Amino acid sequence: MHPFYIQQLFHELKAQSEKLGQMEQLLQQLRKDVDGLMSKSQTHIERVDYHFDLLKIEKLEGTLNIGMNSNDGKNLEDITVNGQSMEQIQKNPDQSEMIRSIEQPVLSYLQDEIPELIRVMARERKIQIDSPYTHMIIDDVRRQINDRILIYLEKIQTDEEEIRNKDYIRTTVIEHMKRDIEIAVKQHIERSFSGKWDVNETERRE
Structure with a gap:
């Protein structure tokens, strides 16, 4: 094989190797990002608990009550x-x-x-x-x-x-x-x- 072609092949292989190295670095960074997101998503968040005071509407003879966590003991x-x-x-x-x-x-x-x-x-x-x-x-x-x-x-x-x-x-x-x-x-x-x-x-x- 002509030395010119050998040299050209060498440069192409070197370029491919550099690209593979860059892709490997990118892949490692992506893995780190994914791991970071997963660790954040696993952070424990307490259930949102709402406590509403009993509500009284002035114009009513009766009262209008609401509690967003309770059905007043009823199903x-x-x-x-x-x-x-x-x-x-x-x-x-x-x-x-x-x-x-x-x-x-x-x-x-x-x-x-x-x-x-x-x-x-x-x-x-x-x-x-x-x-x-x-x-x-x-x-x-x-x-x-x-x-x-x-x-x-x-x-x-x-x-x-x-x-x-x-x-x-x-x-x-x-x-x-x-x-x-x-x-x-x-x-x-x-x-x-x-x-x-x-x-x-x-x-x-x-």
């Missing part, structure tokens, strides 16, 4: 709204429509406004709350919304004319659920990140 199948069981509610177009008309605005509020609330709290307190944790909070609340609507409706115990007005009931439940969700998220962040907040405040003052 959902035991809950009745206007004397109707869960099964009857599902078959009643009016009741189903009422629940949907409350649920949609509350879910929109949860999805559209709560992430911004969390970002503002994180910024004010100099703490980091990443997107996965934010999504976890939102998902945890979302799973409880429908059940809490039923509990709200069940707790309305009055015969006043204005309470029989569907628009009044709908607006009242929506606004107070929004308020309770905001309070719950704030309390959860204060409780979960209080240590980090204290450390950041100390460092900032120093």
